[in-house]
Amino acid sequence: MEKKDRRIQRTEDALxxxxxxxxxxxxxxxxxxxxLAERAAIGYATFFRHFPDKEAxxxxxxxxxxxxxxxxxxxRAGDVPAAGSGGVVFDYIQAHHELCRVLLHSQGSASLVxxxxxxxxxxxxxxxxxxxxxxxxxxxxxxxxxSASIALIQWWLDHDLPYSPQRMGAIYEALVLAPTHxxxxxxxxxxxx
Numbered sequence: 001m002e003k004k005d006r007r008i009q010r011t012e013d014a015l016x017x018x019x020x021x022x023x024x025x026x027x028x029x030x031x032x033x034x035x036l037a038e039r040a041a042i043g044y045a046t047f048f049r050h051f052p053d054k055e056a057x058x059x060x061x062x063x064x065x066x067x068x069x070x071x072x073x074x075x076r077a078g079d080v081p082a083a084g085s086g087g088v089v090f091d092y093i094q095a096h097h098e099l100c101r102v103l104l105h106s107q108g109s110a111s112l113v114x115x116x117x118x119x120x121x122x123x124x125x126x127x128x129x130x131x132x133x134x135x136x137x138x139x140x141x142x143x144x145x146x147s148a149s150i151a152l153i154q155w156w157l158d159h160d161l162p163y164s165p166q167r168m169g170a171i172y173e174a175l176v177l178a179p180t181h182x183x184x185x186x187x188x189x190x191x192x193x
Contacts, residue, residue, distance in 0.1 A: 012050055014040035016061045019054070023102040028058070062103055062112055065096065070123050086177060087169030093153055094165045104154055113150060120146040128185035141184030148176045 004012075018039035022031045033054060037044045051057045072092055093100055103112055121142045130138035149172070156168055163171070 008050070011040070011042055011046065012060065014042065015047065015050065015057055016064070019057055019061055020099050020102050024098055028054075028102065058112070059115075061099070062115060065099060065103065066116055066119050068092075070120070086172035087166050089149070089153075089172060090156070090165035090168040093156070094161060097157060097161065100153065101157055104150075104157065117143075117146050117150060120149075128181070131184055131186050134184045136184045138184060141180055145176060145180045148180075152176065 015036055018036045019031070022035055022039055031054060033047050034044055036054060036057070037047045040047075051060065069089070069092055072088055103116070121139070124142040124145055125138060128138075128142075134141070152168070152172055152175070156163070
């Protein structure tokens, strides 16, 4: 994968931070391109060299978030369910809770959540082999796994993180990961990812 020029990456990072901060302050719908440019300390026209509109910026932020989370989970996917992967997920969510709130609760969040779900289901189906003889088709099991994961993360965020990431990870593994994997999936599929 080709790396971006450092200046481009710095500008896009500044815009992402501006998007998150402004969304938390006044809501995604109220943000203008001018607001984003001012907060990121870039020129108004510079914004358009990177993104055609604020929705494209939000989708870029989402893509980076999903890629980082999937990469983190993939590194932990030696066992089914990956030992400690629940804690890793909730550590990551806690470290990025402001971004998660923006992605899950901004205007148009239903389409963002659907994008997260679809991307994560595809990743799950690519990562794990279906268990022979399972009464649950793999696409249904993957959809359940991802949808239940998103719902649990939303609950945790909506209730202001009342339990530690480690406790939430244990709950996640017991409630979502272990039963779904035991019923529907074998070890991770061999080969490079």
